[in-house]
Amino acid sequence: MPESVEATGLHNRVEAYFRNLYRPGTQQFHAVVHAVENASTGVIAFSGPIYDADGGFPVTRLGIIDADGRMQVLSSGSANDADPKWSPDGKTLAFVSDRARGGGNFQLFLASASDLATQRPGPIIAGEVVESFAWSGDGQRILLQTAEAGADAAGSASTAQIGSRTTQRASWTPTVETGSHDGQWRRARVWTVATNALTDIGGADQNVWEADWCGDKEIAAIVSASPTEGGWYQTELGVAPASGGRFVSIARPPVQLAKVCASPDGQHIAVIEGRFHRTVALGSLTIYDSAGAVALRPVLGAEVSSLTWRDNDRLAFVGFQAPGTVAGTFHLSTRQARIAWRSSGTAGRKVPSGSPAGTAGFVLPTHAFDAYARIVRVDDEGRERVVADFTHEGAKQVLNVLDTAKAIRWRGRDGLEILGYLALPQHVERPPLVAFIHGGPSHLFRDSWTFDNPLAALLVSAGYAVLFPNPRGSSGRGLEFASRVIGEWGGEDSFDILAGIDHVVANYSVDAERLFVTGGSYGGYMTSWLVGQTQRFRAACAIAPLTDMRSQFFTSHHPEFLSIYTCGDPYESGGPFDERSPLRHAHKVTTPTLVIAGERDKTTPSSQAMQFHRALVLRGIASTLVLYPEEGHAAQRYEAQIDQGIRVLQWFEAHGGRRR
Secondary structure, three states: OOHHHHHHHHHHHHHHHHHHHHOOOOOOOOOOOEEEEOOOOOOEEEEEEEEEOOEEEEEEEEEEEOOOOOEEEOOOOOOOEEEEEEOOOOOEEEEEEOOOOOOOOOEEEEEEOOEEEEEEEOOOOOOEEEEEEEEOOOOOEEEEEEEEOOOEOOOOOOOOEOOOOOOOOOOOOOOOOOOOOOOOOEEEEEEEOOOOEEEEEOOOOOEEEEEEEEOOOEEEEEEEOOOOHHHHHHOEEEEEEOOOOOOEEEEOOOOEEEEEEEOOOOOEEEEEEEOOOOOOOOEEEEEEEOOOOEEEOOOOOOEEEEEEEOOOOEEEEEEEEOOEEEEEEEEOOOOEEEEEEEEOOEEOOOOOOOEEEOOOEEEEEEEEOOEEEEEEEEOOOOOEEEEEEOOOHHHHHHHOOOOOEEEEEEEOOOOOEEEEEEEOOOOOOOOOEEEEEOOOOOOOOOOOHHHHOHHHHHHHHOOOEEEEEEOOOOOOOOHHHHHOOOOOOOOHHHHHHHHHHHHHHHHOOOOOOOEEEEEEOHHHHHHHHHOOOOOOOOEEEEEOOOOOHHHHHHHOOOHHHHHHHHOOOOOOOOOHHHHOOHHHHHHHOOOOEEEEEEOOOOOOOHHHHHHHHHHHHHOOOOEEEEEEOOOOOOOOOHHHHHHHHHHHHHHHHHOOOOOO
16 A cells, blocks of 8 residues: 555544544533532533644633533633632632633633523733632632733643733844733732722741632631742742731641642641642642641542632642542541542543532533543542543444553552553554553543543553553652652653553563653653663654753743652752753654644753654664644644554554554
């Protein structure tokens, strides 16, 4: 068959896969991000991404499910609407939207529960974007956490900036960097709904990453002295008067903080502590008292990622209990936790999430590798009811060629137990095996729809067996396990992955002679690292990789992260910045390597991909560099995802992979 015909056939198959996956132009939600129940009426508001008919980037829409199960899409057009939250009395729905402002410039909007189609704006804060908000207990005020438009997005986010600047610049205008923090700050404000008054909370030199009401008179927040993404790794827990004033530090643990959540009476402040990144916060629950003393570090048997106080005694949580997801309630008075829901699949997107419902129940956006997006309500007795099933004909076409994902275990070189998942293609004898490595390193794979990466299910649907390892350093198994990678990048974590490959080869019917490796971010680093340490892979694809730690330190937007996780110094010769950089070992690479990056990526700048590609080319090793001009840390545009999928499959096929 002529090559052009093969290429056309592959293009058509990949395009059909993404068309089935996303159903562009059909108003089809392909995931659910937030889902919350109105305690008074039982109506569920949710948000999730869809793709319009002309492709492009996904648009986030709002949906409503009434008490009878009827669903209505509230938003349309090009605007993004997200993060719905009901007022305490259930009479008002608040959400954020970039309507009439565009570019992700979110502001607060309100709608009456009796007339959700009529929506009105809250306060418009010039030059700032509302990132999150919280109703006061009496529903009379709303706490706003904002970012200056143009501030850097989280390190693991697909985009590079929050919102966009409105100033028009001539094409010749230079970009000027001075080292100042202008345009980078995040703030907290209290909006009084009746009077439209805004009250600033915190000092001018205090950056507010997250905030929540701490009773009626105070605000609890995660703050730092620096507004940069690196500053997020140097935060503290603070409390400030809701009437205005500086945050007073009450705790500064040596690890990362997230999901600050205070009890209604303000006596206790719950947070997640651990080794994680800003958008993939999964760690241990810690409860402080209002004076800052550690009141409790409960033993839940699970890492948590979502927290909500039901009342002053009961804290609802959703988290990961390897290898599945749990939701439950911790009782402060008895120091006991009750698990209401367990699933081998998951709820939420990057980490488990959900919201409390009823006295002890939950509303959960669930999914698994063999189950499309659903909204499930768990009642007070733990009974599960599917409120909405978003499975469509296109999703069924994808599901028809996928099997369930198996949770598997193996041992590292030192005997440490490692967990992961294996997805096998249907009706393929001895398929090639791809090791698919997650980002982070403080991240994890869960049994989730497409493993939260459409490229993963594409590989399985194309006839590849895919291993999803969670090596040491991954989230979900406690601080000690996550900390094993500190100062050890490219050490035992790399051998955990290789041991996982050996385990699959020994115990499953895969082709041991056709091994491939891919991954993004830290997975891109590990892919680049492994091809310099072993020649066992037929081909590799490194996506958004870190390949040279020294240049990464001086060009990324969070160099502090690299210092913490490597325990290295860019000015030290011969240390981890040298020895554990894939570029240092590029002369040993013989594996054909495809390298992919987004030109707007500030987390692992595209120069990292370019350096590694050119190092291989200079050595005569087959390599192709692909740079997407509109993408950040991960491909989001519909057309870019299709193009990326085609290129990865073509690359693997050209080097001994699966052919159809």
